[in-house]
Amino acid sequence: MTGALLSQAFALVFDPYVLWVIVASAAFGLFVGAVPGLTATMATALLVPVTFFMPPVPAIASIVTATAMAIFAGDIPSCLLRMPGTPASAAYTDEAYAMTKKGLGEMALGAGLVFSVIGGLFGTAVLIAAAPALAEVALKFSSFEYFWLVILGLSSAVFLAIGNPLKGVVSLLLGLLVASVGLDNPSAYPRFTFGNAELAGGLTLIPIMIGMFAVSEILRNVAAMDRPWKMAQAKIGNVFKGMWGLTKKYPMAIVRGSTLGTAIGALPGAGADIAAWMSYAVSKKFSREPEKFGTGHVEGIVEAGAANNSALAGAWIPALVFGIPGDSITAIVIGVLYIKGLNPGPTIFMEKAAEMYAIFLVFILANLAMIPLGIAAIKGAKQMLRAPRELLMPVILLFCVVGSFAINNSLFGVVLMLVFGVAAYLMEENGFPVAPAILGMVLGAMLEEHFISSMIKADGRLLAFFERPIAAGLGALTLAVLAWPLARTWLQRGNR
Amino acid sequence: MKVNDAISGAVLVALGGVVLWHIQSFPPMPGQKFGPAWFPGLIAVGLIACGTLLMTARLRAAAAEPLIALPEWARRVRPVLGVGSIMGGLVLFVLVVDALGFHLAASALLIVWSRLLGASWRLAVPVALAATIVIHLSFYKLLKVPLAWGVLERFAF
Numbered sequence: 235m236t237g238a239l240l241s242q243a244f245a246l247v248f249d250p251y252v253l254w255v256i257v258a259s260a261a262f263g264l265f266v267g268a269v270p271g272l273t274a275t276m277a278t279a280l281l282v283p284v285t286f287f288m289p290p291v292p293a294i295a296s297i298v299t300a301t302a303m304a305i306f307a308g309d310i311p312s313c314l315l316r317m318p319g320t321p322a323s324a325a326y327t328d329e330a331y332a333m334t335k336k337g338l339g340e341m342a343l344g345a346g347l348v349f350s351v352i353g354g355l356f357g358t359a360v361l362i363a364a365a366p367a368l369a370e371v372a373l374k375f376s377s378f379e380y381f382w383l384v385i386l387g388l389s390s391a392v393f394l395a396i397g398n399p400l401k402g403v404v405s406l407l408l409g410l411l412v413a414s415v416g417l418d419n420p421s422a423y424p425r426f427t428f429g430n431a432e433l434a435g436g437l438t439l440i441p442i443m444i445g446m447f448a449v450s451e452i453l454r455n456v457a458a459m460d461r462p463w464k465m466a467q468a469k470i471g472n473v474f475k476g477m478w479g480l481t482k483k484y485p486m487a488i489v490r491g492s493t494l495g496t497a498i499g500a501l502p503g504a505g506a507d508i509a510a511w512m513s514y515a516v517s518k519k520f521s522r523e524p525e526k527f528g529t530g531h532v533e534g535i536v537e538a539g540a541a542n543n544s545a546l547a548g549a550w551i552p553a554l555v556f557g558i559p560g561d562s563i564t565a566i567v568i569g570v571l572y573i574k575g576l577n578p579g580p581t582i583f584m585e586k587a588a589e590m591y592a593i594f595l596v597f598i599l600a601n602l603a604m605i606p607l608g609i610a611a612i613k614g615a616k617q618m619l620r621a622p623r624e625l626l627m628p629v630i631l632l633f634c635v636v637g638s639f640a641i642n643n644s645l646f647g648v649v650l651m652l653v654f655g656v657a658a659y660l661m662e663e664n665g666f667p668v669a670p671a672i673l674g675m676v677l678g679a680m681l682e683e684h685f686i687s688s689m690i691k692a693d694g695r696l697l698a699f700f701e702r703p704i705a706a707g708l709g710a711l712t713l714a715v716l717a718w719p720l721a722r723t724w725l726q727r728g729n730r
Numbered sequence: 731m732k733v734n735d736a737i738s739g740a741v742l743v744a745l746g747g748v749v750l751w752h753i754q755s756f757p758p759m760p761g762q763k764f765g766p767a768w769f770p771g772l773i774a775v776g777l778i779a780c781g782t783l784l785m786t787a788r789l790r791a792a793a794a795e796p797l798i799a800l801p802e803w804a805r806r807v808r809p810v811l812g813v814g815s816i817m818g819g820l821v822l823f824v825l826v827v828d829a830l831g832f833h834l835a836a837s838a839l840l841i842v843w844s845r846l847l848g849a850s851w852r853l854a855v856p857v858a859l860a861a862t863i864v865i866h867l868s869f870y871k872l873l874k875v876p877l878a879w880g881v882l883e884r885f886a887f
Binding site: 284 | 732733738776784828843844862
């Protein structure tokens with residue numbers, strides 16, 4: 235049974251067209267990750283209109299590959315420009331740059347690459363082992379468990395992130411409000427549509443995400459366009475030198491980073507950037523030489539570099555099993571899964587087993603391909619970082635416009651993209667994080683449905699939400715997440 | 731643009747109020763306690779609570795911050811032109827694209843944007859034309875996205 239499925243999955247992946255898609259999206263991901271201001275989430279949002287027209291496996295493969303490459307490539311400008319290529323590298327950007335200043339640029343880049351691959355493979359292994367097993371358990375879930383899972387995801391996005399939790403809650407509420415537009419609610423009553431037919435089906439999420447993740451970044455880039463980038467080191471030697479030594483020196487850090495990263499990724503709502511921040515802090519906490527952190531010390535990069543790539547695979551666990559995104563990338567992916575008829579849920583591993591195995595294979599393939607392609611990207615970093623932004627940004631923006639239009643072949647998509655792009659730019663300028671809003675939009679309908687049906691079942695009794703054992707456990711985990719800001723204060727105090 | 735938290739808070743309270751007022755018109759679900767107004771109602775109450783907290787936190791800090799502060803780049807010419815042309819250009823694009831056609835509107839927009847961001851004519855024009863052709867071939871031809879031809883309808887290919 236499994237053998238037949240595996241050979242089916244191999245046939246799905248090792249098809250010339252799919253392999254071509256993987257290579258092309260790897261190049262795309264490396265470029266997007268390496269250019270500061272273009273993020274892995276943006277790469278996903280830009281890929282969606284293109285994946286629209288692909289069969290399911292290459293569509294998902296392109297996203298898996300591009301994001302894995304982008305998260306690694308984000309380390310390149312951290313080392314060379316002191317600018318994180320994606321938010322997932324921000325936790326150790328200063329450290330990586332300090333290493334380059336000390337003449338250890340090769341080691342910083344090499345550690346970023348090698349431990350990204352190890353973390354990515356670790357996360358993939360957990361995904362392969364845990365997702366089908368979790369699906370068996372999830373078959374027994376009722377609306378109470380789903381309600382708590384959604385709440386857990388939403389609170390993780392708000393309370394585990396860096397910044398003001400109050401502003402995170404505001405962002406989340408705005409996202410939920412956007413999600414409640416249209417007919418898609420338990421009573422099927424057209425809310426906030428004002429008689430407009432475009433609004434009756436709800437606001438289309440893809441143009442909104444292109445706006446919030448791509449247009450807002452372009453605005454930010456354009457606002458800083460007249461400040462040229464300065465590169466700290468132009469020539470890059472052998473990046474593998476000393477990597478075996480690091481592996482032997484920091485085995486605990488690698489395991490801890492990969493484990494924490496996968497766990498944070500699998501936690502609904504929290505993704506690679508949060509995993510990297512936490513892992514870096516944990517690494518410093520448990521290090522024998524915490525005083526060296528921040529001065530160009532590789533230990534934190536080893537641990538957090540493994541963590542952010544393992545989080546990427548971990549995030550797919552709740553996305554596939556429950557349809558609840560593990561991070562903002564899988565928030566977009568879930569939409570693609572539905573479009574491709576791979577509806578996420580506990581039964582997906584029975585109904586679409588071959589496709590699921592194929593996705594797992596792509597994860598392994600993408601992480602292995604990262605070694606040669608990553609070296610090529612490091613060698614070509616100089617050229618990539620010299621890409622003329624005054625030409626690049628307009629062209630990307632035009633692709634955003636066409637992509638937003640193509641989803642429904644409607645100019646309303648372009649309007650949504652612009653409105654939400656400007657809104658996201660203003661929100662971030664004022665310290666309101668964007669990720670909770672996105673999760674609110676994606677999960678709003680699900681939250682309402684499970685909340686209302688649970689309330690109806692329990693006849694309005696709130697205690698019923700804690701009466702089933704798994705529901706109570708998830709409820710307790712949610713409370714733990716709410717307490718995280720306190721724990722973070724403790725971690726930071728220990729570090730001083 | 732930095733907006734003082736007191737103002738954002740007030741706007742959120744107002745938004746929550748408008749939502750609460752608007753959902754009064756939603757019909758109840760026959761035989762059920764929980765109708766369509768329930769969920770937006772909870773969100774509105776949350777918005778009012780958060781808005782109030784933001785306002786009081788800011789007022790208690792008694793900071794002499796301006797109510798609205800322009801960002802630092804607003805004093806430099808090129809960023810202002812860039813950001814302005816992106817927002818204005820997109821609005822204009824939506825208004826004229828059906829009449830003018832995608833190909834003309836897109837190439838013109840790309841040329842204007844890259845020129846304003848500092849590219850030379852020698853680069854801006856060929857890149858704009860090349861990008862438009864790539865989109866034509868990939869989205870219009872390959873993916874069958876119905877991009878409008880507008881005034882070029884006669885030359886459609």
